[in-house]
């Protein structure tokens with residue numbers, strides 16, 4: 001596992017302040033996305049915030065009028081309370097309105113946030129699908145994807161903060177205007193009180209992000225440990241092997257390191273935050289004393305005192321809030337950067353995909369001197385592989401574990417590219433075809449096929465999801481793969497939920513799952529079928545039945561079978577024996593048996609095992 005995390009806060013890879021600010025350029029694009037999510041709600045939220053922005057100063061102003069009026073009425077001989085009660089009524093109405101507006105804001109924010117979060121999750125899923133498998137296996141890239149994915153909630157918070165920031169800014173401007181009107185000097189005090197805590201906030205939030213970013217890989221490891229430590233799929237092994245302490249220790253050690261660094265930062269942040277807040281309070285009292293002095297000297301009225309001290313108090317709070325929100329925004333904007341960088345990842349093909357895809361495979365595939373090593377690995381997995389698969393041919397790949405059989409199919413499917421050499425289809429390099437059109441040629445069942453915890457019907461239909469509602473086709477595919485026998489015993493038949501994750505789910509045995517997965521291959525009328533050890537969990541009779549059907553049904557189709565069972569392999573037209581990334585032998589069963597090399601030895605060994 002990559003250990004590139006920050007060992008301390010002094011590490012060089014800390015995110016610079018400039019980087020934090022430069023991430024803010026993503027905010028307008030972010031707003032554009034929210035606007036597109038739901039224009040009406042966005043407008044409603046903006047209008048409510050605009051009203052909300054003016055309310056504080058208006059309420060304070062009405063308060064000032066009420067106090068001045070009370071003093072006026074209590075000092076005069078002929079009293080008239082009409083104006084006073086009118087303003088009291090107005091203040092009441094304004095406070096009710098203020099509550100209404102803030103509730104409307106949180107409601108629209110949460111609705112908008114939910115809709116946006118759904119949209120961005122969909123975008124991430126779609127983008128992940130467009131990205132090359134080789135890139136998805138790259139740990140640095142995976143970290144980026146992880147940050148983009150896990151920060152969905154953070155982006156919703158960012159939306160509220162950013163919209164709230166605009167509201168605060170208008171509020172601040174109106175309150176400042178009031179202060180300037182009566183006592184412009186107070187502004188200086190205000191600025192002095194706020195700057196230190198602003199710098200404090202910005203500095204710490206940037207440190208926080210650096211820490212979290214530097215620890216992405218470890219947080220992933222922590223998530224993984226949490227997953228295997230508390231999960232029904234791993235529970236059997238964890239209990240039997242007594243792994244709980246091992247996992248708990250590993251989890252604790254790793255999280256303790258992170259916790260300590262985080263704690264150090266949080267304690268410093270709180271301590272300094274407290275000091276700067278005292279400074280803010282001091283300046284408030286300075287202003288307060290100044291205003292009292294002005295009232296006593298008869299320069300301003302008691303109502304104005306209430307208005308000014310109220311404005312000053314509110315301004316200090318608003319400004320503090322503004323700055324702390326601002327730091328949260330810069331922090332989230334850094335994650336926003338990760339998100340946009342992820343969805344902007346160029347998916348322009350590396351090669352000119354300028355050849356029309358053939359309607360039908362004419363001559364077949366050819367591997368020409370193909371060498372391959374996986375990205376970031378020096379290990380040569382394929383070392384100069386040369387062979388042809390003719391159209392309509394059934395070929396089997398055999399060889400020991402790790403020989404490179406699955407890797408050959410991954411190259412054929414263009415999940416990876418040869419490091420050197422080329423693969424041709426009807427004489428044309430396969431890179432010259434549009435990748436998605438090319439991949440449509442194949443129906444593949446992998447060794448590590450996925451067990452979707454969906455219904456049986458959906459599990460089969462994933463082979464050709466456009467046919468999800470074609471019950472007949474799904475049934476037919478299930479009959480061909482022998483899955484129908486399994487399904488007939490399920491309570492809800494094709495609508496049975498599989499797996500244990502969701503309510504009323506039914507778990508299947510390994511072989512039963514394989515039969516269901518195999519049905520996927522029959523859903524698609526693909527030109528080339530690839531079955532990578534699709535029958536390893538089937539009993540001997542089922543395997544023989546499945547293969548007989550497979551061979552019969554794929555007459556005229558090109559197919560590739562990877563299997564360790566020679567009873568299956570021998571049914572292929574030709575067999576390719578791979579050994580440590582090189583072709584050792586290739587030919588029919590009879591030819592290879594006559595060859596008396598590895599194939600014959602392995603075949604003999606297995607045959608003896610069955611005696």
Ligand SMILES: Nc1ncnc2c1ncn2[C@@H]1O[C@H](COP(=O)(O)OP(=O)(O)OP(=O)(O)O)[C@@H](O)[C@H]1O
Nearest residue numbers: 137374377381399400401402403404405406407408
């Ligand atoms: N994604 C990957 N990244 C790096 N190395 C890999 C990756 N996948 C496989 N390998 C390595 O490539 C080698 C060949 O693996 P491959 O899966 O092609 O073998 P195989 O012949 O299909 O084996 P088996 O019979 O066990 O399925 C192995 O040494 C394996 O460790």
